[in-house]
Amino acid sequence: MAMYWLMQGCQAGDSLVFHYSGHGSQQRNYTGDEVDGFDETLCPLDFETQGMIVDDEINATIVRPLPAGARLHAIVDACHSGTVLDLPYLCRMDRNGNYVWEDHRPRSGVWKGTNGGEAISFSGCDDDQTSADTSALSKITSTGAMTYAFIQAIERGHGTTYGNMLNAMRSTIRNTDNGVGGGIVTSLISMLLTGGSLGGLRQEPQLTANQAFDVYKKPFFL
Template sequence: MKMLVNGSNCHTQLQVPPGAESIKCAICLAVTRLTYPTTTARPPQSAAYSQLVQPSYRPSQPSPYNHAPLGPPPSAHGRKKAVIVGISYKSSKNEQKGCINDAKCMKYLLINKFRFPEASIIMLTEEEADPYKIPTKQNIRMALYWLVQGCQQGDSLFFHYSGHGSRRRNYNGDEADGYDECLCPLDYKTSGLIVDDEINATIVRPLPHGVKLHAIIDSCYSGTVLDLPYLCRMSRSGQYVWEDHRPRSGIWKGSNGGEAISISGCDDDQTSADTTALSKIASTGAMTFSFVRNEAIEHGNASTYGTLLNSMRNAIRSATSDKMGGSVVTSLVLLLTGGNLAGGLNQEPQLTACQPFDVYAKPFIL
C-alpha cells in the first residue's frame, strides 16, 4: 500500500518516500513534518505512519483513484487555471524535440490571448528549476489534483500535455477498442504510465455544474485519453456523428455536472508527429502548432469547435505540401524556441466530450 499523507497547508495527498522526516508540497510549497509514535522503537517501514497515512483507495469512492483533495474554497468565481506539461525525454532514445516548445507556446497563448493569470498556470517541463515542476508521474498527478481543487461555477480549467503517449490492454471492459490510453511521464520506465482511467477520475468526474474543462493532448494514441463518453467522428468533408463510448459495464465516465471537452492529437490507433513541417523553423507537435496557429491568427474565440477541428486537420494535411505558414505565429515560435529536426505526419485530431453538441453552433471559448 502506498504511504500517503495530507499536506499541512493545501491538504494535497503526498506520497511519502521511505524513511522521510518531512515532505514538501509542489503546489503550495508547505513543508509537512512527519511524526512517529513516541512509544518504543520506530516501527518497521511497512507499518510506519499508521496514524497519519490514508490508503490510496477509500472504499467510499467509486474508483481506486483519488479525486482532488479537499481544500479552502476559492476567493472568487470565474477563475482560470491551467496545467501545462511538456516532456522532451532528453538524452534518451525516445527524445522529443518539440514538446517543450509546445509548452512555451501554449503558455504564451493562454496568457496573452485568453487572459489566464501567469500565477494560475503550473508549468511542468525538464527546464524548470524547481524539482517539483519536473514532469514526473507524482508531480503531474499533484498538478492535476490542484487543477480541479476547490473549483466552482464560473471556473475555466485547462490541461495541455505534449509528450509520449502509449496504450495497454484493457481488462475491465470499459474500452471500445480493448485498450487503455496512457500518458508517459518523464519517469515512466520506473514509475509507470498515467492511465486514462486515472485521468478521468482525477479531472473529469469531480467537475461540478458550471465548471468548464478543456484538455489539449498532443501525444500518440490519445483519441480518448480522457475517457469521455462521446467521440465526434468527423469526415474530411466536415460531416460528423457522435459515437457513444460509454462502457457496457455502466460505469459513468462523465463529470459531476460540469463540462469536459478534449481535443487530442490523433485517433487511438494513430501516432502524433514531432516535426518542423508546420512552423518551418522549429520542432513542435503538429497538433499543438495547428491549435496555436488557429487561435493566434485565424478565428480565435469566434471559432466553433467544428471550424477549429477542421482548421487543425486541414493544416496538418497541407503541411507536407508546403502550404503552411503564417508569419505571426511563426515569429512567436521563433521567439520562444529554436530549430530542430522534422518528422512525418499521419494523424487526425479528435474531439471528445461529456455530452454531444452541435459542433458548428457551439463557440470555442476558454
C-alpha cells in the same frame, strides 16, 4: 499526480485548461470498458520507474469531479490520444466536415462523465494513430504538429466554433507534410511499448466531450 492540483478548489465559474504535449501509448484493457480493448496512456518523464498515466486515472482525477458551472478544456498532443480522457462521446468527423457523435460509454455502466461540469478535449490523433512533430512553428526546434495546428487555427480566425476548429486543425496538418520531422522518433516509444510497427504518418485530431452538441453552433472559447 500534478493533475490533482488543477482540481483543487474548483467551483462554478472556473475555466480549467489541461495541456500535455509529449509521449502517449496504449495498454491492454481487461475491464471491458474500452470500445477498442485498449486503455490510452500518457508517458511522463518518469514513466519507466513510476509507470504510465492511464486514461481511467485521468478521467477520475480531472473529469468526474468537475462541478456544475465549471468548464475543462484538455489539449493533448500525443500518440494514441483520441480518447485519453475517457469522455463518453467522440465526434467522428470525415474530411468533408460531416460528423456523428459516437457513444463511448462503457458497457459496464461505469460513469465517465462529470459531476455536472463541461469537459471537452482536443487530441492529436485517433486512438490507433501516432502524432508527429514539426519544425514549422518555431523554424528552429520541433513541436507537436497538433499544438501547432491548434495555435494556427486560433491565429487565423478559425476558432469560432468547435467544428471550425477541428476542421482547421486537420487541414493544417494535412498541409504541413513538408514541415513534419521527428514523427518517427515520437512514434518509436509507442512502438516499443505496444509491440507495434512504424508506418506512414496518419494523424487526424479528435474532439471528445462529456455530452454531444452541435459542433458548428457551439462557440469555442477557453
